[in-house]
Amino acid sequence: MALSFQELEKPYLELDASFRKLRDFCRDNAIEMERGLGFLEEQTMRLQTQECASLTALQKVQMARHPLRPYPWDLQERIFRNFQELHGDRRFADDAAIFGGIAELDGQPLLVLGTRKGRDLTESMNVNFGSAHPEGYRKAMRLMRLADKLGLPIVNLVDTPGAYPGIAAEERHIGEAIACNLRDMFRLGVPVISIITG
CATH class of the missing domain: 3.90.226.10 (2-enoyl-CoA Hydratase; Chain A, domain 1)
Structure with a gap:
């Protein structure tokens, strides 16, 4: 059974939510956020590389046909x-x-x-x-x-x-x-x- 868009995107959405929370927390508390942002960006890149390398042919087609992709x-x-x-x-x-x-x-x-x-x-x-x-x-x-x-x-x-x-x-x-x-x-x-x- 192929994974749905939601299942394929779940790790990215979780990282995005973490990024937004960190950014908002740092902004609200006037904290320097460069170190935290750098770590999250590094994790995101690693996750994307790992996930893209392990996608099946069908999953690649599903991502290419994502309903929210730019036309x-x-x-x-x-x-x-x-x-x-x-x-x-x-x-x-x-x-x-x-x-x-x-x-x-x-x-x-x-x-x-x-x-x-x-x-x-x-x-x-x-x-x-x-x-x-x-x-x-x-x-x-x-x-x-x-x-x-x-x-x-x-x-x-x-x-x-x-x-x-x-x-x-x-x-x-x-x-x-x-x-x-x-x-x-x-x-x-x-x-x-x-x-x-x-």
């Missing part, structure tokens, strides 16, 4: 500045499962693309649980061509269960949209970095 949209908000989202494939519709836009990283403008997933049922349904329709792939390619014209590097943040497998997606040629993306990405003259986040 590509969260990473975009934390890493990049001045993000301006661009919409639509200019053929049929805008697929909310794929986001893309111009942003800055350390003052360097670039294109950021990613998969949008929801945190609750309503949000997940609005973005099709992160499964892109053909329009999402076409929007991504349209934006990559724009980045190529502007000489902007491209960062893809990938966390998807896969393309939407429905009949409507097949009717709008999802296989062709994916194949064209793969073909056309090799023709781009700008750097493309794809980061698999989940």
